[in-house]
Amino acid sequence: MTIELRPVTENNFVEWRKAVRHGFGQHVHPDDITRLKNDRAELDRLIAAVDTKSERIIATGGADSYSLTVPGGATLPMAGVAYMTTSVTHRRQGVFSEMMSRIHNEARERGDVVSGLWASQSHLYGRFDYGLSVNSYDWEIDPAFGAFSHSPISEEHESDTHLHFVDAEEAAATLPGIYDRMRAQTPGAVDRTSGRWRYELFDEERVRGGASALFFAVCEEVGEQTGYVAYRMRRMGDSDMGTLEVIEQVSVTDTAHASMWRFLLNFDLVGKVIATNRPSDDPLWWMLSDPRRLLRKSHDALWVRLLDIEKALEARAYNADGKLRLGLVSESEPEVSGTYVLEVSDGEGAVKKTTDKPDVVMAPADLSVIYLGASAPGPLVEAGRIDPITTRSLAKLHSMFSTYSAPWCAHYF
Ligand SMILES: CC(C)(COP(=O)(O)OP(=O)(O)OC[C@H]1O[C@@H](n2cnc3c(N)ncnc32)[C@H](O)[C@@H]1OP(=O)(O)O)[C@@H](O)C(=O)NCCC(=O)NCCS
Missing domain, CATH: 3.40.630.30 (Gcn5-related N-acetyltransferase (GNAT))
Structure with missing residues (x-):
């Protein structure tokens, strides 16, 4: 059996939309297909996975384009991942993972700095470097x-x-x-x-x-x-x-x-x-x-992945000046792993990759959590998710990343 990822076009949009709703155990009203097409969907951001034997759509995915506000008020282009389903007839063969990696690659090509999503189950997206960024x-x-x-x-x-x-x-x-x-x-x-x-x-x-x-x-x-x-x-x-x-x-x-x-x-x-x-x-x-x-x-509300670590870190405002070497370990994308030096002056950050030893080590998903201010780093250290290596690095991380208020995403997608 071969499964191909194909574009969604005027010709297969209805089949694609039915497959999305089917994946969530629902039927779709014909008017809702038109509504989605006219008012929400961006066809060139959607994926249909087709079983080439039956020529039927057996998995769906895609993204909507958003702009995400980060601490300090800057906004970042965000791929709002949605419509992710694999038919029960084709589960656990890696189709979802393949679509996620296609969506991330295309989002980077478009210039998206982050991607975000609302998860149907909270254990699905950590493996793709998403962190729980809004509760x-x-x-x-x-x-x-x-x-x-x-x-x-x-x-x-x-x-x-x-x-x-x-x-x-x-x-x-x-x-x-x-x-x-x-x-x-x-x-x-x-x-x-x-x-x-x-x-x-x-x-x-x-x-x-x-x-x-x-x-x-x-x-x-x-x-x-x-x-x-x-x-x-x-x-x-x-x-x-x-x-x-x-x-x-x-x-x-x-x-x-x-x-x-x-x-x-x-x-x-x-x-x-x-x-x-x-x-x-x-x-x-x-x-x-x-x-x-x-x-x-x-x-859990919005899950966020930082697609471009340097740009994302430089976009947000910081609560305290200082220098911190953030060690990131990504299991899904080894090229993201490494040490990033964050130097904050007057609340603004400058970031570059370095070969220096890190002051603190975490997965990109945990950086996403503290990035928008969903949690202070302390509980993540206690949970064994962040490893503060050098003395005072936790205090520094805390004072630099702390925010005035918790993040909120009023918009569900
Ligand atoms: C969730 C869903 C899209 C996964 O599709 P899939 O094609 O079977 O996923 P994959 O084969 O690519 O699996 C990717 C990984 O996620 C794991 N996984 C996928 N679904 C899982 C589930 N429901 N529970 C636990 N683990 C799951 C797989 O074991 C696999 O892990 P691995 O990389 O360690 O081997 C599919 O089960 C589905 O359509 N569910 C209903 C709709 C839904 O909830 N969509 C998500 C919307 S946010």
């Missing part, structure tokens, strides 16, 4: 326990913040501007094209899973739009009490965040508020007078 929480809270003990909004400024509902059309015009301002100041955030906004805001009945159509509210502060929420209501049977499901809540200021959550925890006839993919350091926890009531379930 997030799913929340559940009974709004009866939603009182705040603290808030960044003083009584004097309470009237500066206004919330209003907008309809789907106004939301489509308003939300992208607010999202973009959040993205510019949030490490781990990625951009959304106008097509992708259409794709995300698609809200026909069949995608609502029995809940209401989307509701949207926008926060305005002194004439500026500083936050939004998209949510659905779900009611069980004849019960008046429902669940408010926050689909996305984005804020640009602390005050917008506080007034949005004051609003979301203040509805009549809601017995539960749930929200998915909240930042791991979201301040709501510190604002609630009874924080234990906010149930938080953590999950």
Whole structure:
């Protein structure tokens, strides 16, 4: 049996899309094939693996193009790896690995500095040098326990913040501007094209899973739009009490965040508020007078691989000046292995490869974890993932890489 990796074209796109959904155990609605093609997919970034005996697509893969914000606010071109499936009839023959290496090579040729993905299983991508670079929480809270003990909004400024509902059309015009301002100041955030906004805001009945159509509210502060929420209501049977499901809540200021959550925890006839993919350091926890009531379930969000180590390290800002020799050991790409000297002056890094002995040794995946600030290096040392070789190298690594806030990727792909 021979398997060939082939391009995806107008001719095989429908078969390819069906194969992707099939790989995840789903059927696809015909309109969704058109939607994906018009609003999201970049044909020249997609791969179809074909069994040459049957001439059928038996595995799929590809990437979307994104721009990733890194600490300090710079953005890097990122291959957003997605659509990875191998049919159960052809598993464990190395097709997935071959497609991943094709995607990485093509991404480098295009100039992508990083690649990122959301994983269906958290043990799949470490072998390709991906590190868990963004963690997030799913929340559940009974709004009866939603009182705040603290808030960044003083009584004097309470009237500066206004919330209003907008309809789907106004939301489509308003939300992208607010999202973009959040993205510019949030490490781990990625951009959304106008097509992708259409794709995300698609809200026909069949995608609502029995809940209401989307509701949207926008926060305005002194004439500026500083936050939004998209949510659905779900009611069980004849019960008046429902669940408010926050689909996305984005804020640009602390005050917008506080007034949005004051609003979301203040509805009549809601017995539960749930929200998915909240930042791991979201301040709501510190604002609630009874924080234990906010149930938080953590999950892995964005996995990142640094495709160009030097460029990636030079793009981010650092918290402390200094010089550190980072030893990287890559099992998937031996040419990436070696020692990189990082010299930071005024918060800016310069990097070059050297033959010097390293101060600290880790896998590229672990560099990805501390790169965006998902974790301080200490726990990775304790987990046996980072080896601080020379005295004080852990303290140096910690002070250079530490970030003001945890990374967050509001956009799932
Ligand atoms: C995950 C999936 C794409 C792997 O495809 P595949 O072609 O069988 O993978 P490969 O043969 O290239 O395997 C690559 C490596 O991953 C390992 N691996 C793959 N899937 C695994 C799984 N589910 N659990 C544990 N290990 C797995 C293989 O053992 C192999 O390890 P090795 O390199 O040490 O030998 C496929 O099982 C699938 O389609 N799953 C359902 C959809 C899905 O979850 N896709 C991922 C989306 S993020």
